[in-house]
Amino acid sequence: MTEAPKPTPAANSRAGTKKELPEHFKAYKHVWVAVECEYGVVHPVSFELLGEGRKLADKRGAELAGVVMGGDEAAVSAAAAACFEYGADLVYTVTDPVLTHYRNEAYTKGLTDLVNTYQPEILLLGATTLGRDLAGSVATTLRTGLTADCTELAIDDEGSLAATRPTFGGSLLCTIMTLNYRPQMATVRPRVLSMPMREVGRTGRIVPHALGLAEDDVVTKILKFVADRDSDKPQLAYADIVVAGGLGLRSAENFQLVKALAEVLGAEYGGSRPLVQKGWITADRQIGQTGKTIRPKLYIAAGISGAIQHRVGVEGSDLIVAINTDPKAQIFEFAHLGIVADAIELLPALTEAFSKHLSVNRLAG
Amino acid sequence: MHIVVCMKQVPDSAQIRVHPVTNTIMRQGVPTIINPYDLFALEEALRLRDQIGGEVTVLTMGPPMAEDSLRKALTFGADRAVLLTDRSFAGSDTLATSYALSVALAKISQEFGAPEIIFTGKQTIDGDTAQVGPGIAKRLGLNQLTYVAKIAELDPAAGSITVERRAEGGIQLLSTRLPVLITMLEGVNEIRRGSLASAYRAAGEAIVTWSAADAGITDLSKCGLRGSPTIVKKVFAPSQRAEKVQMVPVEQSPAATAQAAMNAIFARQPALEGELMRYSAGC
Numbered sequence: 001m002t003e004a005p006k007p008t009p010a011a012n013s014r015a016g017t018k019k020e021l022p023e024h025f026k027a028y029k030h031v032w033v034a035v036e037c038e039y040g041v042v043h044p045v046s047f048e049l050l051g052e053g054r055k056l057a058d059k060r061g062a063e064l065a066g067v068v069m070g071g072d073e074a075a076v077s078a079a080a081a082a083c084f085e086y087g088a089d090l091v092y093t094v095t096d097p098v099l100t101h102y103r104n105e106a107y108t109k110g111l112t113d114l115v116n117t118y119q120p121e122i123l124l125l126g127a128t129t130l131g132r133d134l135a136g137s138v139a140t141t142l143r144t145g146l147t148a149d150c151t152e153l154a155i156d157d158e159g160s161l162a163a164t165r166p167t168f169g170g171s172l173l174c175t176i177m178t179l180n181y182r183p184q185m186a187t188v189r190p191r192v193l194s195m196p197m198r199e200v201g202r203t204g205r206i207v208p209h210a211l212g213l214a215e216d217d218v219v220t221k222i223l224k225f226v227a228d229r230d231s232d233k234p235q236l237a238y239a240d241i242v243v244a245g246g247l248g249l250r251s252a253e254n255f256q257l258v259k260a261l262a263e264v265l266g267a268e269y270g271g272s273r274p275l276v277q278k279g280w281i282t283a284d285r286q287i288g289q290t291g292k293t294i295r296p297k298l299y300i301a302a303g304i305s306g307a308i309q310h311r312v313g314v315e316g317s318d319l320i321v322a323i324n325t326d327p328k329a330q331i332f333e334f335a336h337l338g339i340v341a342d343a344i345e346l347l348p349a350l351t352e353a354f355s356k357h358l359s360v361n362r363l364a365g
Numbered sequence: 366m367h368i369v370v371c372m373k374q375v376p377d378s379a380q381i382r383v384h385p386v387t388n389t390i391m392r393q394g395v396p397t398i399i400n401p402y403d404l405f406a407l408e409e410a411l412r413l414r415d416q417i418g419g420e421v422t423v424l425t426m427g428p429p430m431a432e433d434s435l436r437k438a439l440t441f442g443a444d445r446a447v448l449l450t451d452r453s454f455a456g457s458d459t460l461a462t463s464y465a466l467s468v469a470l471a472k473i474s475q476e477f478g479a480p481e482i483i484f485t486g487k488q489t490i491d492g493d494t495a496q497v498g499p500g501i502a503k504r505l506g507l508n509q510l511t512y513v514a515k516i517a518e519l520d521p522a523a524g525s526i527t528v529e530r531r532a533e534g535g536i537q538l539l540s541t542r543l544p545v546l547i548t549m550l551e552g553v554n555e556i557r558r559g560s561l562a563s564a565y566r567a568a569g570e571a572i573v574t575w576s577a578a579d580a581g582i583t584d585l586s587k588c589g590l591r592g593s594p595t596i597v598k599k600v601f602a603p604s605q606r607a608e609k610v611q612m613v614p615v616e617q618s619p620a621a622t623a624q625a626a627m628n629a630i631f632a633r634q635p636a637l638e639g640e641l642m643r644y645s646a647g648c
Binding site: 036038039043101102104105108128129130132133135136137139140141143144145146147148149162166167168172173174175176177178179180181219220221222223224225226227228240241265266277282283289290297298308311318319321322332333334335336337338339340341345346348349350352353354357358359 | 600
């Protein structure tokens, strides 16, 4: 959560460095995942968090709980059942028509009340627009620490949550801890963690909880929801193949070369942060720490230097192929295959090579 | 109508360098800018003021040199700038930051009138947390509208506002009551060029500068390092990957290099070839 952490170890004056956890926080146990369920669909990031939460809970000798809030019984039960199959021991449910769609006030109250009643040690949320909106409110209400956009979660030798995230515009990583406050809260972006195996038929306990809010208590009203049409929406995060470009393409026109290769491969396309700032691509196609995190089978990065903020967004890819004219570019430090070449020349050649190969084999087949 | 825009002065991240030996940030000579996301908030505030009248106050917390960003905001057309600066704020995490800002905002209400809207950018480019906006809203008991793409309707007389909010998988049309805290989505407007008159005025304008005590902060234990529940345990450069990159030899022609690259891809991921073939056949 720290905005601008110091590169040196924190000074002793910092409140959080005292070793002893205040007495009233000692009862806080167990690991929770706030499950994101909208329009009857659980966001995959919630399952990814349950997978990671399972590991943290096991390490702490604690239970893993999901928190499912929603408007109708059927959707809430279905989401709870899925939580068990992805590793939860128990699920706290809050079912109330007020919770039919996400609204900050109602969800903040629901989650905050649950935390105060059942006292978890660790609370994880997805770093989605919903999760970030909710996490910031809940952490402030509880006056506890929150670390955003973690790329790694671990339990340290003293049993505390060590949350690692990129810092300084993604040029370094830092590990952040909340030692004297509970719960220890963190958000993780979709696709940063791998999807755990689903254990079909696994069950657990359901603990229902009342919201205690009437519709009249909630000031904000949802007048309309316009779903993104699937065709308009890049499916970058969950694509099998992604082709991306960076400043090495030198002009917006040359970005077409990325699209052409993507088309032949049936891939999604995207780009690095500077391309969004230059207006060559829209923000929803940005790949990296502040854009989308991807885990494709094949990722081709053309003319991208590979700053850490980009690296953390693509590191989960099975095969990273980097094309860059600079043999010293940072991207070659984490790519699997590297080609020192001008992307503007190589991209059309790759498009041609794949296109030919696939059509020849198609005819042969 | 009184609108306050909370901004942050940030290092231009494109120019940050890390010391190769000590792995510390080399801050010297790194230029600072107004957090780019905050400019969308500022422009939206200025547009609302231009439409319905009133004043725009910009507020920032930071070192004395953050005055530069405030002055820049004045040249864009803000009416008043408040700098919250105190050594006791050093090392604030987002909880401590939202505390200091919320107290200063209460003071702004007293001194210059209660704001109907408080804007922030959706996040900063140095912290990237998106937590300070919601933190301020919660502390001041304001209705919170994050990731706002468009202000569809604003009726100050009725005290109501309707916005389009970027939500997961779609756009929510939300209506709520003033006062609100809005975090503005990027790319929804373009910051104006300040007029010459604004630039002249900005150069001479006094910036309201408050220490913690001036702003009315009595409990310093909620500020800075002492008021921050999170601690930074360590800062480090990412480890080198054990596996070295395999370089594809560059051939005489791009076509030959591309062929070699494709072969290398299929050699590493044999299953991919079949999948691509099936995709291609399906086209």
